Amino acid sequence: MNLSQLKSFLAVVDTGSFGAASRELGISQPAVSQHVRKLEQSLEVCLIERGTVCVPTHRAVAFVRHARTLIEIAERARLSLHSDELRVGASSNVGTYLIQPIFAQFMNESEIKGKLTIASNPEVAEKLQQGEIDVAAMEWWNEADPESRRFHNEIWREEPLVLIVGPGHRWAGRRLVQADLLEEENLLGGESGTGTGRVISEGFGSIAGKLKVTQVLGSTEVVKEGVKAGLGVSLVLRSAVKEELEAGSLYQVNLRGIKLKKRLQLITSSNLPETSCARKFCEYAMKI
Amino acid sequence: MNLSQLKSFLAVVDTGSFGAASRELGISQPAVSQHVRKLEQSLEVCLIERGTVCVPTHRAVAFVRHARTLIEIAERARLSLHSDELRVGASSNVGTYLIQPIFAQFMNESEIKGKLTIASNPEVAEKLQQGEIDVAAMEWWNEADPESRRFHNEIWREEPLVLIVGPGHRWAGRRLVQADLLEEENLLGGESGTGTGRVISEGFGSIAGKLKVTQVLGSTEVVKEGVKAGLGVSLVLRSAVKEELEAGSLYQVNLRGIKLKKRLQLITSSNLPETSCARKFCEYAMKI
DNA sequence: ACACGTTACGGCAACCGTAAGGATT
DNA sequence: AATCCTTACGGTTGCCGTAACGTGT
Numbered sequence: 001m002n003l004s005q006l007k008s009f010l011a012v013v014d015t016g017s018f019g020a021a022s023r024e025l026g027i028s029q030p031a032v033s034q035h036v037r038k039l040e041q042s043l044e045v046c047l048i049e050r051g052t053v054c055v056p057t058h059r060a061v062a063f064v065r066h067a068r069t070l071i072e073i074a075e076r077a078r079l080s081l082h083s084d085e086l087r088v089g090a091s092s093n094v095g096t097y098l099i100q101p102i103f104a105q106f107m108n109e110s111e112i113k114g115k116l117t118i119a120s121n122p123e124v125a126e127k128l129q130q131g132e133i134d135v136a137a138m139e140w141w142n143e144a145d146p147e148s149r150r151f152h153n154e155i156w157r158e159e160p161l162v163l164i165v166g167p168g169h170r171w172a173g174r175r176l177v178q179a180d181l182l183e184e185e186n187l188l189g190g191e192s193g194t195g196t197g198r199v200i201s202e203g204f205g206s207i208a209g210k211l212k213v214t215q216v217l218g219s220t221e222v223v224k225e226g227v228k229a230g231l232g233v234s235l236v237l238r239s240a241v242k243e244e245l246e247a248g249s250l251y252q253v254n255l256r257g258i259k260l261k262k263r264l265q266l267i268t269s270s271n272l273p274e275t276s277c278a279r280k281f282c283e284y285a286m287k288i
Numbered sequence: 289m290n291l292s293q294l295k296s297f298l299a300v301v302d303t304g305s306f307g308a309a310s311r312e313l314g315i316s317q318p319a320v321s322q323h324v325r326k327l328e329q330s331l332e333v334c335l336i337e338r339g340t341v342c343v344p345t346h347r348a349v350a351f352v353r354h355a356r357t358l359i360e361i362a363e364r365a366r367l368s369l370h371s372d373e374l375r376v377g378a379s380s381n382v383g384t385y386l387i388q389p390i391f392a393q394f395m396n397e398s399e400i401k402g403k404l405t406i407a408s409n410p411e412v413a414e415k416l417q418q419g420e421i422d423v424a425a426m427e428w429w430n431e432a433d434p435e436s437r438r439f440h441n442e443i444w445r446e447e448p449l450v451l452i453v454g455p456g457h458r459w460a461g462r463r464l465v466q467a468d469l470l471e472e473e474n475l476l477g478g479e480s481g482t483g484t485g486r487v488i489s490e491g492f493g494s495i496a497g498k499l500k501v502t503q504v505l506g507s508t509e510v511v512k513e514g515v516k517a518g519l520g521v522s523l524v525l526r527s528a529v530k531e532e533l534e535a536g537s538l539y540q541v542n543l544r545g546i547k548l549k550k551r552l553q554l555i556t557s558s559n560l561p562e563t564s565c566a567r568k569f570c571e572y573a574m575k576i
Numbered sequence: 577a578c579a580c581g582t583t584a585c586g587g588c589a590a591c592c593g594t595a596a597g598g599a600t601t
Numbered sequence: 602a603a604t605c606c607t608t609a610c611g612g613t614t615g616c617c618g619t620a621a622c623g624t625g626t
Contacts, residue, residue, distance in 0.1 A: 001362065002290045018606060028593050033607060038590090045369045049559075050606070052600085055438075058557040059369055061419025066365035070358060074289065077354035081333045081347055131349025150343075269346040271337070292616095306581060316618050321582060326615090338581070340625090 001042050003074055006067045008035035009047060013064055016053040080131075086114035086277035089133035091121035091140075092191055093220055094264055097239045098157070099137050099285075106284050112277050122193040128267060134278040136267040137285075139237075140195025152270040156285060160238045161199060161260035164250045166230045172251040179255040180207055186232030189216040190223040195262065196235065203260040224250065237262060289330050291362055294355045296323035297335060301352055304341040368419075374402035374565040377421035379409035379428075380479055381508055382552055385527045386445070387425050387573075394572050400565050410481040416555060422566040424555040425573075427525075428483025440558045444573060448526045449487060449548035452538045454516045460539040467543040468495055474520030477504040478511040483550065484523065491548040512538065525550060 011021035012032065022029035040047050047060040056064050090099045095118030103116050117127065121139050128136045129147060141153055163182070165171045190196070201208040214232060217223050223234045224241065228249060244250035266285060268278050299309035300320065310317035328335050335348040344352050378387045383406030391404050405415065409427050416424045417435060429441050451470070453459045478484070489496040502520060505511050511522045512529065516537055532538035554573060556566045 001366070019604085029605085030594085030607075031592050034591075037607090043366065043369055052605095054606095058419070058560060061417075061557075062368040063365055063419070065418060066361055066368055070361050070365065073354055073358050073361065077351055077358065078289070078331060080350045080354055081331055129349075130353060131346070131351070269349075272346060307579080317580085318582075318619085319617050322616075325582090340580095342581095 005035040005039040008032045009039055010067055012054050013056050086112050086281055087133040088135045089117045089124040089127050090137040091124050093237050093240050094137045102285050102288055106281055120191055135281055138265050139262055141265050141267055151267050153265045153267045155263050156266045157264040158261045159264055161235045161262055162238045162252045163235055163255060164227050164241055165233045165253055166227045168230050171253045174253055176254045176256055179258050183210045186214045187211055188223050188226050188232045188234040189213040190220045199260055199262055203258055293323040293327040296320045297327055298355055300336060300342050301344050374400050374569055375421040376423045377405045377412040377415050378425040379412050381525050381528050382425045390573050390576055394569055408479055423569055426553050427550055429553050429555055439555050441553045441555045443551050444554045445552040446549045447552055449523045449550055450526045450540045451523055451543060452515050452529055453521045453541055454518045456518050459541045462541055464542050464544055467546050471498045474502040475499055476511050476514050476520045476522040477501040478508045487548055487550050491546055
C-alpha cells in the first residue's frame with residue numbers, strides 16, 4: 001500500500017473510470033490499472049466494481065474515506081515542513097495585553113508573514129513542544145522538565161503583579177495596606193498554570209500559606225469582573241488592568257514591603273539558525 | 289514520500305538511533321539510512337539531527353506528529369477492510385426498544401461477532417452511506433435520494449404510532465377521542481428526521497395542517513417525561529411506551545378513524561453476497 | 577578498538593509507458 | 602467500430618542486503 005496507489009484509487013472512484021483517472025493524474029491508463037490491482041492484492045480485497053461506471057465495492061466504501069484523509073494528511077505533513085510563516089504563541093495575558101502590538105509591528109517592518117496564537121499557558125507550552133509554534137511568549141515555563149532542554153528561554157519582561165480591588169471595597173483609594181491583612185480577603189484566582197502561585201509563595205514568604213484562593217475563575221477577564229462586582233480581590237499583571245486603573249473601575253493597592261514580579265519569557269527551540277524568523281522576532285521583541 | 293520511509297523515520301525518532309530502528313523494524317541498518325535520506329530528499333528538508341542520539345530537527349517536530357497519524361490511519365484503513373464484524377446501526381427508537389434483543393440473540397445463535405450502534409435516524413443513514421455500518425434498522429429512509437439506489441431496503445415491521453397523554457390529562461383513561469380535538473392540544477415532537485411528520489400528514493389527511501408541534505424535544509425519553517409532566521401529548525411508537533402504558537404512568541388514547549403506522553425498515557448495501565453476515569442478520573430479523 | 581552512520585555495489589523487484597488483447601455497447 | 606479495462610513486454614528505476622569506509626568516543 002502506498003500513496004500513489006491510493007491516489008489512483010481515489011481518482012478512479014471520483015471519475016468513475018480508469019481512463020479518466022489516468023488523464024486526471026497525468027499517467028498512463030495501464031499504470032492506473034496496475035496501481036489499483038496492486039492495492040487490491042496487498043489488501044487482499046476487491047476494491048472497485050468494474051462496470052460501465054466504476055464504483056467502490058461495498059467493503060471499500062469506508063476505505064475510501066480513510067484513503068482520502070491519508071492523502072490529505074500527507075499533504076499537510078509536507079506543508080508543515082515548508083511553511084515559511086512565523087508562528088508565535090502567547091499565553092492569554094501576554095497575548096492579550098502585550099504581544100499583539102509588537103507582533104503587528106514586526107510583521108509590518110520585516111515583511112515576514114506570521115500567525116499569532118493565543119491560548120492558555122499550558123496549551124502554548126504544548127504547542128511549542130509539538131512544533132505547532134516557533135516562538136512562545138509565556139508567563140511560566142517549566143525549566144525543570146527535561147523536555148525543556150530542547151528549548152532556549154530568555155527573560156523578556158519583568159511585569160509587576162498588582163493587587164486590585166473593586167470600587168466598593170474598603171481599600172479602594174488606599175495606597176498602601178499591611179500585607180498580612182490579605183489573609184482576611186477572598187483572593188480570586190485566574191487562569192491556572194501561569195505560575196502566579198509560585199510568584200506569590202516566593203513573594204509573600206511566610207504569609208503565603210495563609211492566603212486562600214477562594215475561587216479559580218479561569219481568565220483574567222472574568223477575574224476583573226469578579227473584583228469589580230465585589231466578589232473579592234486579586235493579583236493580576238499590571239498591564240492587564242492598565243485601562244481599568246486609569247478609568248477608576250478598579251483600584252490598585254500596594255502591599256507594604258512586598259513586590260511581586262512575573263518573569264515573562266520568550267521560548268524558542270534551541271539550535272535555531274541565526275537567520276530564522278523566530279530568532280529575528282525574539283531579537284526584535286527584546287529591543288522594544 | 290511513502291509509508292515505509294515514514295515508519296523508518298519514526299523508528300529512528302523513537303529509538304534515537306538508526307541501528308536500533310533497523311533492529312526494531314527487522315531490516316538492515318543501511319536501509320533505514322536510505323529511507324530517511326530519501327524522505328529528506330523528497331521533502332527537501334533535513335529531518336533528523338545526527339548525533340550521539342538522533343532527534344528530529346526543529347522543523348520536523350510537527351512532521352513527526354503528522355507521520356504518526358499517517359501510519360495510524362493507514363493501519364485503520366487496512367483494518368476497515370478486514371473486519372469480519374457485523375456492524376448494525378439503528379435509529380434511537382428502533383435501537384432502544386426493538387433491535388437489542390434480536391441482535392443479542394443473533395450473536396448468540398450464529399456466533400458472529402458484531403457491534404450495535406444506536407444514533408439518530410439521519411446519523412445512521414450517514415453511517416450506512418459512509419460504510420461505517422453494514423445494516424441499518426431505521427424509521428425513515430429517503431428512497432428519493434439517488435444515493436439510495438446503492439442500497440436495498442426491506443420493510444421489517446409496521447409499528448403503530450399511538451397517542452399518549454399524561455395521567456393528569458383530561459383524556460387519561462378514555463379509549464377513543466375525536467381526531468380533530470387534537471388541534472387544541474400541545475403536540476410534543478421527539479427526535480427529528482424520523483419521518484413522523486410524514487406519517488402524520490398521511491394519516492391525518494386534512495387535519496394534518498392544523499396540528500401544531502409546539503416543542504421539539506429531541507428524544508422519545510424526553511417526550512415521555514414531558515407528557516407525564518403534563519406539557520402536552522405526543523405520538524410515539526407503541527413499543528417505546530409499552531412499559532409506561534402497563535404501569536399506568538402514561539395513557540394511550542385512540543383517535544377515531546385514524547391508524548398511524550410507521551414502517552420500520554432494514555437497509556443494506558445492494559449487491560451483498562448471500563453469505564454475508566449482514567444478509568444473514570436481515571433474514572434472521574425478518575423471521576422473528 | 578568499538579560503535580555508529582554513510583557510501584558503494586550488485587541482484588532483484590517494482591514501476592511505467594507502449595502495444596496488443598478481450599469484452600461490452 | 603468504438604470504448605474501456607486488462608495483459609504482455611521491455612527499459613528504467615528503486616529497493617535492500619552485504620561489504621567497505623569514515624568518524625567520534
